[in-house]
Amino acid sequence: MRSSSLPSLVGTATGLLVVAVTAVACGSSAPNHARADAGSSTPKVYFAQYGADTHAYRPSRLNPSVDGSLYVSGMRWRVWNDREAVGAGVAHVNDCDPDCADGHYATHPVTVRLAGPRELCGSRFFTSISVEGPGYHTFAHRPGVGCG
Numbered sequence: 001m002r003s004s005s006l007p008s009l010v011g012t013a014t015g016l017l018v019v020a021v022t023a024v025a026c027g028s029s030a031p032n033h034a035r036a037d038a039g040s041s042t043p044k045v046y047f048a049q050y051g052a053d054t055h056a057y058r059p060s061r062l063n064p065s066v067d068g069s070l071y072v073s074g075m076r077w078r079v080w081n082d083r084e085a086v087g088a089g090v091a092h093v094n095d096c097d098p099d100c101a102d103g104h105y106a107t108h109p110v111t112v113r114l115a116g117p118r119e120l121c122g123s124r125f126f127t128s129i130s131v132e133g134p135g136y137h138t139f140a141h142r143p144g145v146g147c148g
Helices: 006-022
Strands: 070-080 085-094 105-120 123-133 136-141
Antiparallel strands (some): 123 136
16 A cells, blocks of 8 residues: 655655756757856856756756656745755645556745756756755755766
8 A cells, every 4th residue: 555645755756856867968959058158257057957958047947857746836046156056936746646647736835955066068057956845855966977
């Protein structure tokens, strides 16, 4: 019998976050984003959305899980620089009960922290994410990926 307790939700979302963070796209057809912005000496640092071949700069919606079982909407970034990003939003977490396709979403106000910027395949990406709030938290970190 499957339990829909918070620990199983945290474990599921954490596993999905690890997949998303490690799936940074290296073969993207997007231009090389490691260049500094005009008038700035620091390069942009991106967040890998959905994993493969997608990334975003200061997104209003984060999609850290590749299957959609966790997303964060309404992001308002207080900090976004070449070392970290910190903001607040609403986490939508699928309970996957009885399965993820038929599950229901619970919402939680959360603080999101992105860190560990690293050059990966010609662009800079945050390599860790923490999503924390009353009743919910998860964390994922992956220091690198292989470029295809």
